[in-house]
Amino acid sequence: MTTQRKAPDAARRNEAARRSILTAALDLAGEVGYARLSIEAIAARAGAGKQTIYRWWPSKGAVLFDALLMLAEGPTDEPADLPDTGDLEADLKTVLRATVAELNEPRYSEPMRALAIEILLDPALAADFAERLDEPMREIKRRRLRKAQRAGQIGPGVDLDVAVDLLWGPLKNRWLHREGPLTAEYADAVVETALDGLRPAAE
Amino acid sequence: MTTQRKAPDAARRNEAARRSILTAALDLAGEVGYARLSIEAIAARAGAGKQTIYRWWPSKGAVLFDALLMLAEGPTDEPADLPDTGDLEADLKTVLRATVAELNEPRYSEPMRALAIEILLDPALAADFAERLDEPMREIKRRRLRKAQRAGQIGPGVDLDVAVDLLWGPLKNRWLHREGPLTAEYADAVVETALDGLRPAAE
DNA sequence: ACTGTAATACGAGACGGTCCGTCTCGTCTA
DNA sequence: TAGACGAGACGGACCGTCTCGTATTACAGT
Numbered sequence: 001m002t003t004q005r006k007a008p009d010a011a012r013r014n015e016a017a018r019r020s021i022l023t024a025a026l027d028l029a030g031e032v033g034y035a036r037l038s039i040e041a042i043a044a045r046a047g048a049g050k051q052t053i054y055r056w057w058p059s060k061g062a063v064l065f066d067a068l069l070m071l072a073e074g075p076t077d078e079p080a081d082l083p084d085t086g087d088l089e090a091d092l093k094t095v096l097r098a099t100v101a102e103l104n105e106p107r108y109s110e111p112m113r114a115l116a117i118e119i120l121l122d123p124a125l126a127a128d129f130a131e132r133l134d135e136p137m138r139e140i141k142r143r144r145l146r147k148a149q150r151a152g153q154i155g156p157g158v159d160l161d162v163a164v165d166l167l168w169g170p171l172k173n174r175w176l177h178r179e180g181p182l183t184a185e186y187a188d189a190v191v192e193t194a195l196d197g198l199r200p201a202a203e
Numbered sequence: 204m205t206t207q208r209k210a211p212d213a214a215r216r217n218e219a220a221r222r223s224i225l226t227a228a229l230d231l232a233g234e235v236g237y238a239r240l241s242i243e244a245i246a247a248r249a250g251a252g253k254q255t256i257y258r259w260w261p262s263k264g265a266v267l268f269d270a271l272l273m274l275a276e277g278p279t280d281e282p283a284d285l286p287d288t289g290d291l292e293a294d295l296k297t298v299l300r301a302t303v304a305e306l307n308e309p310r311y312s313e314p315m316r317a318l319a320i321e322i323l324l325d326p327a328l329a330a331d332f333a334e335r336l337d338e339p340m341r342e343i344k345r346r347r348l349r350k351a352q353r354a355g356q357i358g359p360g361v362d363l364d365v366a367v368d369l370l371w372g373p374l375k376n377r378w379l380h381r382e383g384p385l386t387a388e389y390a391d392a393v394v395e396t397a398l399d400g401l402r403p404a405a406e
Numbered sequence: 407a408c409t410g411t412a413a414t415a416c417g418a419g420a421c422g423g424t425c426c427g428t429c430t431c432g433t434c435t436a
Numbered sequence: 437t438a439g440a441c442g443a444g445a446c447g448g449a450c451c452g453t454c455t456c457g458t459a460t461t462a463c464a465g466t
Contacts, residue, residue, distance in 0.1 A: 048417070051416080162392045189365045190365060198348075200355060220440085
């Protein structure tokens with residue numbers, strides 16, 4: 001008794017169909033938003049049968065996930081490491097400003113928002129996303145902060161996970177909940193306030 | 204030509220039906236989660252007709268919103284102001300620990316999560332929520348921080364909106380995205396780190 | 407290398423199911 | 437007597453599964 005009902009043959013997979021499905025998912029997510037995004041519409045737009053989608057992806061969210069991975073695989077791959085010029089504040093501003101720019105780009109932002117919402121609804125997708133993208137990204141951030149901590153630019157008692165939450169969390173919130181405009185100035189203010197703290201500078 | 208098709212007569216409203224619908228919504232949200240929460244199920248559970256729901260609420264999210272307001276209207280009403288003992292750090296820890304406790308209470312947390320998700324999908328509900336709950340709450344937080352700033356416990360150059368984001372944002376993120384356990388210790392660490400900043404204490 | 411055959415992914419869409427939001431009913435109440 | 441109420445029928449949108457006939461692929465055996 002196998003748990004798998006069917007194991008589709010990856011060697012026979014139609015690459016053109018895969019690409020047109022992912023592209024259709026991205027386009028539709030950008031055009032109609034998450035609430036009106038349906039697998040039927042994706043299949044119709046892609047000129048694909050619904051079964052082709054269900055054969056290769058377990059859920060709508062998984063399609064979106066792969067679609068965004070395809071979009072991210074641009075010219076160069078692997079973000080590897082965060083910049084380290086020795087100036088922590090400048091480096092963080094560079095990174096967060098880049099994030100702001102990306103989140104203001106509808107081509108990325110709308111499908112990403114759709115994925116974020118789907119993740120809230122689907123624990124299996126959440127686990128997959130956390131393992132394949134979120135946790136690796138967090139480790140990259142943690143690594144940059146750890147170097148800064150060793151260099152004495154971050155206090156020795158600071159929990160680096162809390163530090164990551166403080167730096168990237170506010171941006172994520174503003175973006176997902178559309179709480180306010182996402183600007184480079186806001187990113188800078190977050191970095192400065194997180195680094196210096198709320199208390200006035202000690203004399 | 205009126206925009207309103209019908210204006211139901213509030214004076215004739217059945218209070219028992221209203222309460223049983225809101226209670227059913229809360230119970231179902233807690234039992235099956237947002238993904239499986241349907242208006243049909245709420246009506247069935249409440250022993251109400253679907254039309255009764257559609258007559259008084261514009262959307263599923265609006266029902267949840269009212270249900271949570273009903274739940275919050277406990278013994279005493281009006282949270283009014285955040286505590287001010289003069290010790291900003293202690294006061295913030297008190298408040299955030301209370302928030303943590305509330306968010307760990309399934310009776311509040313599950314319907315709240317359902318509402319949070321619905322808000323992401325429904326701009327009209329988002330606007331309503333922001334106006335009636337989120338912005339007033341933010342103003343209360345801002346007011347407490349402003350007092351601290353005047354008392355010299357927060358730097359004069361600090362943007363209080365950014366400060367609110369730094370203090371409450373990480374908690375909200377952990378809760379909504381289930382990124383990690385929501386503990387009093389985490390709340391304390393956020394307060395300490397946000398107040399002191401990431402940089403080592405100046406000598 | 408060439409070609410025949412079996413396997414299987416593919417596009418298309420039918421199917422029963424759930425839930426949507428609207429619409430009648432007949433009843434009950436203010 | 438007007439209007440809210442419980443109940444549920446209705447058409448429509450998608451869901452996820454299934455069954456077609458077609459097209460493509462892997463793997464023979466010569």
